[in-house]
Amino acid sequence: MKLSSGKKRKPFLLTLTALFFISNIAFSQDDQRWQINNDGTISWQINNAIPHDDHIEMSGKKISCVLRYGVAADGSFHATRSLIWPMLRTIPNNTHASFTRQFAQDAFDLVTVNYKPITGEKTVSITLNGTLLIKSKTNVLELTRQFFPSTALAGYNEIYTIKNTSEKNSIVEIPKSNTIYTSDPTKGTEGSYKIQVQLFNDGTFNLKPNESVTFSVFYSGVKTSESVPAVNAEEEKNKRIDLIREIWSKLILETPDQVLNTEFAFAKIRAAESIFETKNGPMHGPGGESYYAAIWANDQAEYVGPFFPYLGYEYGNQASLNAYLQFAKFMNKDYKPIPSSIVAEGTDIWAGAGDRGDGAMIAYGAARYALSRGNVDEAKQLWPLIEWCLEYCHRKINAEGVVASDSDELEGRLPAGKANLNTSSLYYDALNSAIYLGKVLGKNESLLKTYKTEAEKLKTAIENYFGAKVEGFETYKYYKENDVLRAWICTPLTMGIYDRKDGTIDALFSPRLWTKDGLASIAGDKIFWDRSTLYALRGVLAAGETDKALDFLHYYSNRRLLGDHVPYPVEAYPEGDQRHLSAESGLYCRIFTEGLFGIRPTGLRSFDFTPRLPKNWSIMKLKGIHAFERDFDITVERAGKNLRLKITDGKKLAINKVIKDGTTINIKL
Secondary structure, eight states: OOOOSGGGHHHHHHHHHHHHHIIIIITOOTTOOOEEOTTSOEEEEOOSSOSEEEEEEEEOSSOEEEEEEEEOTTSOEEEEEEEEEEEEEBSSOSTTOEEEEEEOOOGGGGOEETTEEOOOOEEEEEEESSSEEEEEEOSSEEEEEEEEEOSSSSEEEEEEEEEEOSSSOEEEEEOOOEEEEEOOGGGBTTSOEEEEEEEESOEEEEEOTTOEEEEEEEEEEEETTSOOOOOOHHHHHHHHHHHHHHHHTSSEEEOSOHHHHHHHHHHHHHHHHOEEEETTEEEEOOBTTTBOSOEEIIIIIIIITTTHHHHTOHHHHHHHHHHHHHHHTTOOTTOOOOOSEEEGGGTEEEOTTOOOSHHHHHHHHHHHHHHHHOOHHHHHHHHHHHHHHHHHHHHTBOTTSSBOOSOOTTTTSSOOOSSOHHHHHHHHHHHHHHHHHHHHTTOOHHHHHHHHHHHHHHHHHHHHHHEEEETTEEEEOSSTTOOSOBGGGGHHHHTTOOTTHHHHHHHHTSTTTEETTEEOSBTTOSOEEHHHHHHHHHHHHHTTOHHHHHHHHHHHHHHHHHSSSOSSOOOEESGGGSOOOSHHHHHHHHIIIIIISOEEEOSSSEEEEOOOOOTTOSEEEEEEEOGGGOOEEEEEEEETTEEEEEEEETTEEEEEEEEETTOOEEEEO
């Protein structure tokens, strides 16, 4: 870090203070509640750190469930299930109109053992492996619960097992139970909906010592004109586990840091599972008991869409393409704004925050998706949308040369002025991606030259308009009148703008912005939105501050994976109580694909590659990458002061090259 003048000294000292604060407090693992198992799952071994409660969201194509669960002071387990059926629409049929019900019944409460209720239960462990698996015991029994959504049915499953651990036979009575709830027909877009809660494998069982019996409960939601789907809980469990295995078998991160590897694996689950089979095709949805069967220009187009090509999850690619094509329906010759959100299975829109910079979000995401996907037919389909959004942004350029918008992705929750840093930064990257994409599609050279000129002018305008000293740091003001540090000063770093990287990174990791939960959205406030922290960690890695970023990345990952609220990145706090919105998990994975491994698509079969191997690591790998219509692995290992890069395309070693640390090379597959 340069200290060429006294002006640099204050941020430098603040950064030292921040690092002292983080290393002595935030990096402490004393509050680590969960542990990583040998099979890559995580478990909470129940000890004296109770009572404790948490919540997690899990989704299938036709249902989502938010499980609020916990262990009481006496060791007993409890849970409430919030079940959401996105394709059962309620009135008014708006953004939040998914049919939702909560249930708190525990099926063990229905059972008798030796003609008495089960009492004295002590929870032993809780495991997350794509399902919620709870093990507990009494003096004479071992009890197991396993909760999970169906992958394709409109239902949610619970499997219960009772094992006799006494030395005598035990009589277990499991009642016949089939409960039906019928909703008010005036509150559904298609009349009444029916929830059926059905118990399978009822009866009386005489368990000898060490024998067990299993029963299940299935919660289904259908229109009253439809029949309840036939179900086998074990088959549904196997389908769920198979989905997790498929996701975990692709795009595998291997580093010396097991916390990063494991959080990456879990983030892939949440990013991929939250896709709903709507009447207008697969729609990736944020979730959180509010946002389903709908798409947003930020969550779907900007955050998670560009990630799916790397994962190679075909349903995810279908949902991404569908999202962009749904937005494309709103292109118009008058260049009125594309709506921020398309809701209600694609039948309505939401544009309540005006123009949030949605055109820039969509152009950025669609162009990066098209390049990374590598499919020329899809790229041709998306080009008109990209071109339209770029022209829209161009028409919003103000007198100072940056893009004007009514708000930003926080939709007025925090001030954003008449032109904000995010929108212009996204437009800048979108222009550069469009140049790459336009070349491979054979687009008019004069148009691409125009994009290049526009990008160069915009980069200068971003510096002139937003570049400023804020709270002693040479960084950016988020909007013209802004004089307080904001988390989104990180955005230029993710777009390849490094003019103010030193001051910006110092500000991000200073006590003014960095908190125990990552970046505060605005300095001095308790509000945080993980999305900005995820952008910042990616941007700091991309800017080459690898080891500094790694400390904060490990801390953040450890807190999200093994702390008190696990296992995914979250949306926000206090709003939403840290819901597990799904696109944030896609942003977490992009910290590694674009930040640590420095992949920047430059064509349908090519990318710039700037690996950032931390000094204390000898090797890192990203295996099973499915981008650019290829299946390849990347290995980066230390070779003296240099790095050895190996890329295998299928089983063939395509590239074996030594490069200088920090060098960018272009890879053609």
